[in-house]
Structures are given as C-alpha cells and as structure tokens.
Amino acid sequence: MPTGVHLRDARQRLFDAAERVLLRDGPNGLTSRAVTDEAGCAKGVLHRHFTDFDAFLAELVLDRAARLEARARALREAVGTGTVADNLADALTALFGPVPVAIIPLVTFRDTLRERLRDARPGGGIAILAQVATAVSAYLADERAIGRVAGDADIDSLTLSLVGGGHLLFADREPDPPTRAAVDRLVTTVLADVVRRRPR
Missing domain, CATH: 1.10.357.10 (Tetracycline Repressor, domain 2)
Incomplete structure (x- = not known):
C-alpha cells in the first residue's frame, strides 16, 4: 500500500476495527488477526504500518486519548x-x-x-x-x-x-x-x- 493518504486511511480503518473488536470482545479478544479480519484486510497490512502489535496498540491508545x-x-x-x-x-x-x-x-x-x-x-x-x-x-x-x-x-x-x-x-x-x-x-x-x- 503506498504512503500518504492511503497510509492514513489504512491506519484509521485498523483503529476503527480494533475499537469495534475491543467493545464487542474485550481486551482478551483484541488480537492482530481479529483486527485485520474486522477491517477486512490481510494481516500483512497491519504489520506493514506498525513494527508489531504492541506498537499498533500504543498508537490506537494515543489516538483515542487525543x-x-x-x-x-x-x-x-x-x-x-x-x-x-x-x-x-x-x-x-x-x-x-x-x-x-x-x-x-x-x-x-x-x-x-x-x-x-x-x-x-x-x-x-x-x-x-x-x-x-x-x-x-x-x-x-x-x-x-x-x-x-x-x-x-x-x-x-x-x-x-x-x-x-x-x-x-x-x-x-x-x-x-x-x-x-x-x-x-x-x-x-x-x-x-x-x-x-x-x-x-
């Protein structure tokens, strides 16, 4: 996926998917597979934009805290x-x-x-x-x-x-x-x- 607006779109799509999983299944249900499945994208999309799942979660928390x-x-x-x-x-x-x-x-x-x-x-x-x-x-x-x-x-x-x-x-x-x-x-x-x- 190219950088620029598409990167921001991918990040927001993943964040929104993670929020839905978190609200529905709780912290234990929040896995990288659950997020990408909810977002309707390949698992590699998440790892293309974040070094690992904890980096993704940190960005999610900071985004929602903001x-x-x-x-x-x-x-x-x-x-x-x-x-x-x-x-x-x-x-x-x-x-x-x-x-x-x-x-x-x-x-x-x-x-x-x-x-x-x-x-x-x-x-x-x-x-x-x-x-x-x-x-x-x-x-x-x-x-x-x-x-x-x-x-x-x-x-x-x-x-x-x-x-x-x-x-x-x-x-x-x-x-x-x-x-x-x-x-x-x-x-x-x-x-x-x-x-x-x-x-x-």
Whole structure:
C-alpha cells in the first residue's frame, strides 16, 4: 500500500476495527488477526504500518486519548457557568464513555503496551485515566480561583476521588452504564464540603 493518504486511511480503518473488536470482545479478544479480519484486510497490512502489535496498540491508545482533549476543553470552558457538580457529572459521563473505559483494562494488563506508552508520554500515568485526571484537576483549580470551590480545597485529593470513583462506576457496564443519578450522587458527595464553604 503506498504512503500518504492511503497510509492514513489504512491506519484509521485498523483503529476503527480494533475499537469495534475491543467493545464487542474485550481486551482478551483484541488480537492482530481479529483486527485485520474486522477491517477486512490481510494481516500483512497491519504489520506493514506498525513494527508489531504492541506498537499498533500504543498508537490506537494515543489516538483515542487525543480525542478526549475536546471533551477536556469543554469542561474548562464551563468554568463559572452552571454548577460545579453538574459540570463535573457531565464531564465524567463523557470522558468515561464506552471506548475509554474499554481501553483502560487493555493498558492495565499489557506490560509491553504500558512501556511503550510511557516512552511516548513521559509524564506517566495510565493513558485515558491520566487525561481524565488532568481535565478534572484543571477545572477544579479554575473554579477554586474564581471562588466557586473553597480556597483551601485539596485539588489532588478531590481529583483522585472523582476520577477513581467515576472509573469504578463506569467500569461495570453490565447490564448498563450508571444512571445519571448515580453519577450525581458521587460528585455531590465528593464536593459536598468544598462547594458549601466560603473560600478563604
């Protein structure tokens, strides 16, 4: 396959196929054969564009993680509008969509994939969870700066509670994702103290 637009098309086709396999069959079902079968192409196509399957998976994760940036920007743009709790509940629901939630265990259980991602993203953290944590932390810091979150609020601890709790809620999607009421309950409980007090 020639380079240029065809290479990008092949990569995107393989990424989209991998996403479908991941959502349908889980991390254990995500093999190079499953991806190329789903994409309707020869197995050699994947290996023509990626040095090995872990290199392919690393690029897939980075591509999908980059898509979270728009959602992270939307959260930052919500600073000072609506309520802090509603903004965060909306963001957690969007950021922990089906694809990000499916990618997290893939990263967690593949040591070689984590190593490649660490090389690509020296800042550390598990891809996807790191993006969510960065977005939530920046948003809370901005809200604290304008006085809608208490001035002495521990942003790091709040972020860990929201992201960790959000991941636990959304990771169990059987039979359905959590209700909005469940997400609201998590967020309002975590924020209960810091949004009721006057900033110092």
